[in-house]
Amino acid sequence: MKHPLLFLVLAALLFLPLSLFSACERTPPRSRYTIDAAYENGTLAAEMTVSYYNGTGESLQELWFNLYGNAYREGAAYAPVSPSFAAGAYYEGESYGGMEIGSVSPCAEWDVGGADKNVLRVRLASPVPAGGRCELSVAYTLMLAKVEHRTGIARHSVNLGNFYPVLCVREGGTPRECLYFSNGDPFYSECADYDVTLSVPASFTAAASGAVRSAVLAGGRRVYRFSLENARDFAAVLGGSFRVAQCMAGDTAVQYYYYEDAAPEKTLRLACESLLFFSKRFGAYPYQTYTVVQTGFCYGGMEYPALVYLSDALAQAEAAYTLVHETAHQWWYAVVGSDPVLHAWQDEGLAEYSALLFFEENGQYGFTRAGLLRAAREAYGTFCAVQKQHGEADTSMDRRLDAFGEYEYVVLSYAKGELLFEALRQALGDRRFFAGLRRYYAENAGKLAAPEDLAASFKESAAQAVLGAFRSGGERI
Numbered sequence: 001m002k003h004p005l006l007f008l009v010l011a012a013l014l015f016l017p018l019s020l021f022s023a024c025e026r027t028p029p030r031s032r033y034t035i036d037a038a039y040e041n042g043t044l045a046a047e048m049t050v051s052y053y054n055g056t057g058e059s060l061q062e063l064w065f066n067l068y069g070n071a072y073r074e075g076a077a078y079a080p081v082s083p084s085f086a087a088g089a090y091y092e093g094e095s096y097g098g099m100e101i102g103s104v105s106p107c108a109e110w111d112v113g114g115a116d117k118n119v120l121r122v123r124l125a126s127p128v129p130a131g132g133r134c135e136l137s138v139a140y141t142l143m144l145a146k147v148e149h150r151t152g153i154a155r156h157s158v159n160l161g162n163f164y165p166v167l168c169v170r171e172g173g174t175p176r177e178c179l180y181f182s183n184g185d186p187f188y189s190e191c192a193d194y195d196v197t198l199s200v201p202a203s204f205t206a207a208a209s210g211a212v213r214s215a216v217l218a219g220g221r222r223v224y225r226f227s228l229e230n231a232r233d234f235a236a237v238l239g240g241s242f243r244v245a246q247c248m249a250g251d252t253a254v255q256y257y258y259y260e261d262a263a264p265e266k267t268l269r270l271a272c273e274s275l276l277f278f279s280k281r282f283g284a285y286p287y288q289t290y291t292v293v294q295t296g297f298c299y300g301g302m303e304y305p306a307l308v309y310l311s312d313a314l315a316q317a318e319a320a321y322t323l324v325h326e327t328a329h330q331w332w333y334a335v336v337g338s339d340p341v342l343h344a345w346q347d348e349g350l351a352e353y354s355a356l357l358f359f360e361e362n363g364q365y366g367f368t369r370a371g372l373l374r375a376a377r378e379a380y381g382t383f384c385a386v387q388k389q390h391g392e393a394d395t396s397m398d399r400r401l402d403a404f405g406e407y408e409y410v411v412l413s414y415a416k417g418e419l420l421f422e423a424l425r426q427a428l429g430d431r432r433f434f435a436g437l438r439r440y441y442a443e444n445a446g447k448l449a450a451p452e453d454l455a456a457s458f459k460e461s462a463a464q465a466v467l468g469a470f471r472s473g474g475e476r477i
């Protein structure tokens, strides 16, 4: 063959294991979360009403919700922070939280179960028909551990990731429970609309996914109302000493909440530049706001729809790289969802490669295309060399999160993922590669995309490339 790389890359994409889940609705109707929550002294007391839209095609008698916040409790079988990060994350030593369900109504019965008390299971009073809706109210309390993690009291802020019971995705007729693996981002959810009221002590400022509809100061409390449509999650961060820098990136209001940044205008500018770059490259960013929040976080950053965490422990260059990676997740996670438990490379590899695309055209930040590719190749090469010392190297990317060691997970999902997309680009050429990415974004926006959907976005381009190669007599395609 003249271009074996093309066929190898196509084979790698097309022979990935089939996944069973179905895509969510691309357009409304969607489920809707209305959450009214009050934060005080490390506890969030909330009432959540879900208007559930049954798009499964079958009548349902039960609804399940993932209770990610319960993984922080003492004795959890699946602790969200691995031993190697625990010392840094739990800055005052051991600390525990948890999520307690107070009531669910209307329903026949409910309990908290699953493999690690990680699921709220609700048996409905009457079935919700296919294409129908039901409404359910859940009163719950989220107790926060002192931990610099997705959900917890950090040293300078309060992280409210995964702060509500999240509807489980149904696959093959059963709800999919998500265990809180300490590796990766085990959050798998469909798009919904959000109306969130958050009451905090007046000394706090809240940064959140979605646009602020109102903010009222009364009785020593600050009460915000946020809304966000067609998003697969909603998160907030509370800070007692936030400053805010903001600007417009096209039609999007970009905000940067920070408490320690020697050059906040640079961070804000990078957020805007990367948002505009990806909008132009992949397709329009859909939300009214994009919020970057500096916070205490034991990893570099974390993505949520319309909001990202940026760790306050990052050096300047690391923060720049992390911010661009997290911004790319707005396309590859927030808008185009995938399964981060079974196919983590799909959004992590693409977010890494998207960061490379940004930096190869924006050299002023000190990262180069050659340097980033060299780093990925070296990381992957070293991993393979180490593995081979113990026998045959297992370089498979498509594993459940708990089937990776921490080092393996990073090298295979990020570095090898990045190299996969570079190989695909080299095989197809820029025009077809970017057309494929744009198609992937346009056709899967608001959905959960399987690896097969990603491959399908490039099939036509690949066929054209092969045809072009034949016709050109084997010249570079």
Ligand SMILES: [Zn+2]
Pocket (backbone or CB within 6 Å): 325, 326, 329, 347, 348, 351
């Ligand atoms: Zn990522």
